[in-house]
Amino acid sequence: MKVLLINPENKKSIFAYRPEDVRAFWFPKLSLPTIAAYTPPDVEVKIVDECVEELDFNVDVDIVGISVMTYLSTRAYEIAAKFRARGVKVVLGGIHVSMCPEEAKEHADSVVVGEAEKIWPILIEDFRRGEMKPMYVEKDLSTLEGLPIPRRDLLKPGAYWTTSCVQTSRGCPFACDFCTVTIFGGNQFRLRPVEEVIEEVRRLNKGYVVFVDDNIAGHKAYAKQLFKALAPLKISWASQASLTMARDPELLELAAKSGCTALFLGVESISADNLAAANKRFNKVEKFREEFKRFHDFGILITTGMIFGFDNDDETVFERTVEFLEENRIELAMFNILTPLPGTNLYKRMDDDGRIIDRDWTNYDGRHVVFQPKLMSPETLEEGFFWAYHSFFSIPSVFRRVLPSFWKVSRKKLILDRLAVNYAFRRIVKRVPEGRLSPLAKILNGLQGRLPSIETEGLIPNALATIREKIGTVSGQVSNAGNNLYIKVRKSAKVQALLIELHGTMDKINATELKDRIISAVDKSKMDIVINFENLRETTPAALSTLFDIGSIKDKVHPYKIKCTNLRASFGEALERINQLNLINPVFFEIPADEVY
Ligand code: B12
Ligand code: SF4
Numbered sequence: 001m002k003v004l005l006i007n008p009e010n011k012k013s014i015f016a017y018r019p020e021d022v023r024a025f026w027f028p029k030l031s032l033p034t035i036a037a038y039t040p041p042d043v044e045v046k047i048v049d050e051c052v053e054e055l056d057f058n059v060d061v062d063i064v065g066i067s068v069m070t071y072l073s074t075r076a077y078e079i080a081a082k083f084r085a086r087g088v089k090v091v092l093g094g095i096h097v098s099m100c101p102e103e104a105k106e107h108a109d110s111v112v113v114g115e116a117e118k119i120w121p122i123l124i125e126d127f128r129r130g131e132m133k134p135m136y137v138e139k140d141l142s143t144l145e146g147l148p149i150p151r152r153d154l155l156k157p158g159a160y161w162t163t164s165c166v167q168t169s170r171g172c173p174f175a176c177d178f179c180t181v182t183i184f185g186g187n188q189f190r191l192r193p194v195e196e197v198i199e200e201v202r203r204l205n206k207g208y209v210v211f212v213d214d215n216i217a218g219h220k221a222y223a224k225q226l227f228k229a230l231a232p233l234k235i236s237w238a239s240q241a242s243l244t245m246a247r248d249p250e251l252l253e254l255a256a257k258s259g260c261t262a263l264f265l266g267v268e269s270i271s272a273d274n275l276a277a278a279n280k281r282f283n284k285v286e287k288f289r290e291e292f293k294r295f296h297d298f299g300i301l302i303t304t305g306m307i308f309g310f311d312n313d314d315e316t317v318f319e320r321t322v323e324f325l326e327e328n329r330i331e332l333a334m335f336n337i338l339t340p341l342p343g344t345n346l347y348k349r350m351d352d353d354g355r356i357i358d359r360d361w362t363n364y365d366g367r368h369v370v371f372q373p374k375l376m377s378p379e380t381l382e383e384g385f386f387w388a389y390h391s392f393f394s395i396p397s398v399f400r401r402v403l404p405s406f407w408k409v410s411r412k413k414l415i416l417d418r419l420a421v422n423y424a425f426r427r428i429v430k431r432v433p434e435g436r437l438s439p440l441a442k443i444l445n446g447l448q449g450r451l452p453s454i455e456t457e458g459l460i461p462n463a464l465a466t467i468r469e470k471i472g473t474v475s476g477q478v479s480n481a482g483n484n485l486y487i488k489v490r491k492s493a494k495v496q497a498l499l500i501e502l503h504g505t506m507d508k509i510n511a512t513e514l515k516d517r518i519i520s521a522v523d524k525s526k527m528d529i530v531i532n533f534e535n536l537r538e539t540t541p542a543a544l545s546t547l548f549d550i551g552s553i554k555d556k557v558h559p560y561k562i563k564c565t566n567l568r569a570s571f572g573e574a575l576e577r578i579n580q581l582n583l584i585n586p587v588f589f590e591i592p593a594d595e596v597y
Helices: 019-025 031-037 070-085 095-099 101-105 119-128 181-185 194-203 220-233 243-247 249-257 272-277 285-297 317-327 345-352 378-392 395-407 412-429 439-447 463-471 508-525 541-547 550-557 567-577
Strands: 002-007 044-049 063-067 089-093 110-113 135-137 208-211 236-241 260-268 301-308 332-337 449-452 484-491 497-506 528-532 536-539 562-565 588-590
Touching: 002 031, 019 412, 031 044, 031 063, 063 070, 070 089, 070 095, 089 095, 095 101, 095 110, 095 181, 101 110, 101 135, 110 119, 119 135, 194 220, 220 249, 243 249, 243 260, 243 285, 249 285, 260 285, 260 412, 272 285, 285 301, 301 317, 301 378, 317 378, 317 395, 317 439, 332 378, 332 412, 395 412, 439 484, 439 497, 439 508, 449 508, 463 567, 484 508, 497 508, 497 541, 508 528, 508 541, 508 550, 536 567, 541 567
Parallel strands: 002 044, 002 063, 063 089, 089 110, 110 135, 208 236, 236 260, 260 301, 301 332, 497 528, 497 536, 528 562, 562 588
Antiparallel strands: 449 484, 484 497
């Protein structure tokens, strides 16, 4: 009996990785090598991965198994139809089938819902007897003890950067709104016995090992034990982890000592509001810099996963994100457009709100906009995503991000490898449209920035921040801003206005510049402005009266309004000193923060 296991690929997509890309930096999923290992020994098994080889539809085979990711489901169904037309039985399994079994059933002789460890051998025996069922559902999560070694030998030799992929755990202790991992694997975090992982690693042909876990540090005590056991093997490895790993220096040190050279970190967004909405509060924006530095200090290179299109993302998110990644020397990043994958909470929410605009699964690849974004048009989101790719992988950006680590990392070869991976990504980027930033993004960028504060006499501290500092809830940004005025701008999700967040110190000179920038931004954007004073550390009465100099600003912004929030609570004392009554109307007035946030 002959079984053919297929990993489909949508070769028509400009984003599809070509064989040369896979050889340069890619590795296979373990799905099919795992199933192959569970196939009875008297059955002949072959694996074809369309990413790296052609699929022969005339091959001599009795049964075909296809692993289905959502964006590849159309291709999977096409392959299934061709084999079924020849009378070959087709089984579909994997994440998409588990989330949409009724849909998948229409395209196959049998579908497997859930993990296949226990079901696959039963299905094969049923097939032999001519009694294969149309659907097999695995409700239990299999134990990870005594797993057979995945059949990596069935993968095309030399086609991948590495085939030394090993899984040490399944699932993730978190449940981010957009992710299918916890939905599929339950929020039970399952761990393989350390000695079994070590034995599997020991048997690999040397080379770079990739732990294809969802979160290698999801269970700290286990991870520490694993890293200690890996150290004597003298391997180099990479994996995925959550940023929480940086909060345990011992864990980082053990990881580095065990050969960890690179980690993929699900950073997702540089907006705390986005992260909160995505149920990812454990990512703390104000700690990002420090946490990235910790990985770098241990010589661990970082790849960040970034998502564009969250509800608080406006046109400026692309430039701000790339700038942030460059500032933090992020050696590599994967950009994605937010995608409501079936089965996730995000999908349910978007569907309930009628925001899904494209139901073609082919476009659920993180590179297309399939939903209506809140603060920009789908086109602006797509264009900005393309722009971010081009900008991040431009030669100056590559040097800015990668070269500084050269002096940090003791093994210089790692940096050369990272430069090579960036170079390989540039090949893909060249196939992607160039993209552009929207005119509003340019306006916002003209408005935001950092302006030095020179006049430090008579500064009045922010009363709100002082109270918070006392009770220990003040944000790092308020206390660490230094002698500068930081102006951050975005479009409000709630009201048709540009939101200006002030941080640091505002003196008369930078207040004059801020006022000019506001007048210019209102003129170009034709929108109201809301200035939030909550995080401004200190200012002077002279700075406030310059900014609120109605005579010089009212006509220039008419008919638009400049509004404030947290002004009185933060700088009531300064306002008292400058006869604030003139300031309230008609141009400036204070509104409660919850009206804009
Ligand atoms: C390693 C990995 C990668 C690697 C390698 C991918 C590759 N070469 O295809 C990299 C980092 C490159 C990657 C990229 C992407 N990935 Co990925 N990846 C994974 C990860 C972490 C592990 C996969 C793995 O090896 N699992 C171990 C095996 C044993 O488990 P399994 O795949 O679930 O298989 C079991 C069952 O599903 C079932 N089964 C699976 N197939 C079949 C087939 C048959 C016939 C049967 C009977 C059963 C069956 O049996 C298996 C044993 O129980 C998974 C998450 C996860 N935990 O699975 C995400 C995951 C598969 N990736 C995902 C996504 C979205 C992507 C990207 C599209 C992201 C992006 N926008 O760039 C890209 C696509 C790139 C590409 N061309 O494939 C999603 C898929 C979601 C979906 N609904 O489709 C997942 C589930 C993660 C998530 N966040 O939700 N990925
Ligand atoms: S931390 Fe990563 S793997 Fe875990 S639920 Fe969130 S996105 Fe998914």
